[in-house]
Amino acid sequence: MPQRKITAVKLREIHELAAGWGKIVARRAFGDDGPDLGVDLTAMEQVAATAANGLNQSTLEILLQQQARCLGAQQPCPDCRRLCLVGSEDRPLAVQGGRITYHEPVGHCPDCRRDFFPPQGFLAPG
Numbered sequence: 430m431p432q433r434k435i436t437a438v439k440l441r442e443i444h445e446l447a448a449g450w451g452k453i454v455a456r457r458a459f460g461d462d463g464p465d466l467g468v469d470l471t472a473m474e475q476v477a478a479t480a481a482n483g484l485n486q487s488t489l490e491i492l493l494q495q496q497a498r499c500l501g502a503q504q505p506c507p508d509c510r511r512l513c514l515v516g517s518e519d520r521p522l523a524v525q526g527g528r529i530t531y532h533e534p535v536g537h538c539p540d541c542r543r544d545f546f547p548p549q550g551f552l553a554p555g
């Protein structure tokens with residue numbers, strides 16, 4: 430069973446990794462010499478927040494896609510238990526700092542003529 434909770438050590442490593450990307454974002458936004466005296470803190474915060482939102486959205490989309498792949502190509506129909514093909518439907522999902530497109534796994538049972546949503550870890554409590 431893969432780990433369900435991320436350890437504090439792992440979270441610190443991830444924070445340091447992302448903090449290093451701040452140098453790249455700063456250089457991309459204001460060049461090698463940095464902002465001149467006319468750039469205020471609000472503009473700098475806008476750059477930092479935009480970078481953080483992009484990182485957040487991309488990370489979550491990738492993790493959710495990877496998790497959805499764990500379901501495999503077929504899942505049992507919740508009514509008749511027949512193994513059914515699993516496709517996906519795009520669904521906007523609100524996350525911290527914006528929205529992402531979630532390619533939500535959807536099964537279709539031809540016998541019951543119904544769609545169903547296979548259970549996914551992030552929807553389960555705890």
Ligand SMILES: [Zn+2]
Pocket residue numbers: 506507508509510511538539540541542
């Ligand atoms: Zn069915």
